[in-house]
Amino acid sequence: MKNPLLLVGSFIICCCGNSQNSSTDYPEVDTDAINMELAAVTYAETITTNELKEYLYTFAGDDFEGRDTGEPGQKKAAEYLKKQYKRMGIPSPLGGDDYFQEIPASFFRGGIKSSENVLAFIEGTEKPDEIVVISAHYDHVGVDGNGGVFNGADDDGSGTVSILEIAQGFVKAKKDGLGPKRSILFLHVTGEEKGLYGSKYYTENPVFPLANTVTDLNIDMIGRIDKNHEEKDKNNYVYLIGSDRLSTELHDISEKMNSIHTKLDLDYTYNAENDPNRFYFRSDHYNFAKHNIPIIFYFNGVHEDYHKQTDTADKIEYDLMAKRAKLVFYTAWEVANRKDRIVVDGIGKE
Numbered sequence: 001m002k003n004p005l006l007l008v009g010s011f012i013i014c015c016c017g018n019s020q021n022s023s024t025d026y027p028e029v030d031t032d033a034i035n036m037e038l039a040a041v042t043y044a045e046t047i048t049t050n051e052l053k054e055y056l057y058t059f060a061g062d063d064f065e066g067r068d069t070g071e072p073g074q075k076k077a078a079e080y081l082k083k084q085y086k087r088m089g090i091p092s093p094l095g096g097d098d099y100f101q102e103i104p105a106s107f108f109r110g111g112i113k114s115s116e117n118v119l120a121f122i123e124g125t126e127k128p129d130e131i132v133v134i135s136a137h138y139d140h141v142g143v144d145g146n147g148g149v150f151n152g153a154d155d156d157g158s159g160t161v162s163i164l165e166i167a168q169g170f171v172k173a174k175k176d177g178l179g180p181k182r183s184i185l186f187l188h189v190t191g192e193e194k195g196l197y198g199s200k201y202y203t204e205n206p207v208f209p210l211a212n213t214v215t216d217l218n219i220d221m222i223g224r225i226d227k228n229h230e231e232k233d234k235n236n237y238v239y240l241i242g243s244d245r246l247s248t249e250l251h252d253i254s255e256k257m258n259s260i261h262t263k264l265d266l267d268y269t270y271n272a273e274n275d276p277n278r279f280y281f282r283s284d285h286y287n288f289a290k291h292n293i294p295i296i297f298y299f300n301g302v303h304e305d306y307h308k309q310t311d312t313a314d315k316i317e318y319d320l321m322a323k324r325a326k327l328v329f330y331t332a333w334e335v336a337n338r339k340d341r342i343v344v345d346g347i348g349k350e
């Protein structure tokens with residue numbers, strides 16, 4: 001944090017200066033930045049409860065057989081995501097019709113078959129080489145011996161379909177001539193449940209250099225309410241993990257976007273250094289963080305249906321999920337459009 005006394009001092013000097021000088025000394029107003037901030041609201045509103053619901057009832061339906069890594073259900077889910085991006089007119093960074101980053105079976109342990117990450121991309125208008133990643137895993141744990149499906153609606157159907165809605169917001173903006181200044185990569189990773197394989201593979205075989213990767217905003221479970229927040233006055237929340245660890249600026253942007261727009265209670269309980277759950281290390285963002293890329297992990301906490309066949313689409317809190325998805329959208333929008341790349345000032349402090 002900056003020293004508050006210094007801030008007060010410079011404010012006084014500034015005021016005296018203005019009273020003596022002509023009005024031409026006022027700082028220039030960045031109208032472009034203001035217009036972009038206003039536009040963010042328009043495109044955030046394209047994230048709707050109904051669309052999230054429509055996507056999730058399909059994506060977490062029995063047809064996708066629990067999306068087990070390397071199995072037919074996961075392949076079906078990958079095709080479904082590709083179809084949505086094509087429909088929205090969002091290209092793949094891999095070129096042509098290929099939206100899949102193939103991961104060979106040899107990369108996995110335990111007899112898992114080859115699998116794929118799904119990638120879609122909106123190129124930045126001013127700094128196309130700087131990449132903002134929005135990620136979520138789309139695999140889950142499959143079926144049991146009796147054919148019972150683990151639908152994984154919250155884990156992580158919620159993150160997956162939120163990305164589709166966020167992507168829609170950005171592509172609509174782009175079509176209106178208000179595309180992001182930095183590029184955005186929508187990264188649907190596989191193999192998370194088996195050991196964060198998809199994000200590990202991506203960060204070891206990045207499509208864009210990690211040095212140019214500005215942040216990873218990772219969503220894993222944002223559709224439910226955990227035990228700590230069941231009471232009515234407590235359920236407007238999301239856990240944020242890692243936001244301040246590598247970039248104080250990223251944390252400040254996230255806080256600011258929330259206070260202006262989404263007004264969720266940001267719960268940092270699981271961000272504590274000594275948190276016994278160690279969630280910071282337990283989802284895909286960690287593979288970015290270990291390369292010193294600032295991350296935020298968005299999470300609703302665990303609940304009674306976690307990794308059970310009862311994690312189904314009918315139990316999702318769609319209004320709350322839309323609000324959480326909007327927070328990710330606003331944060332990505334600001335990081336992608338602001339003048340300077342966010343600073344990385346937390347290396348070694350973790």
Ligand SMILES: [Zn+2]
Pocket residue numbers: 137155156192220221
């Ligand atoms: Zn998960």
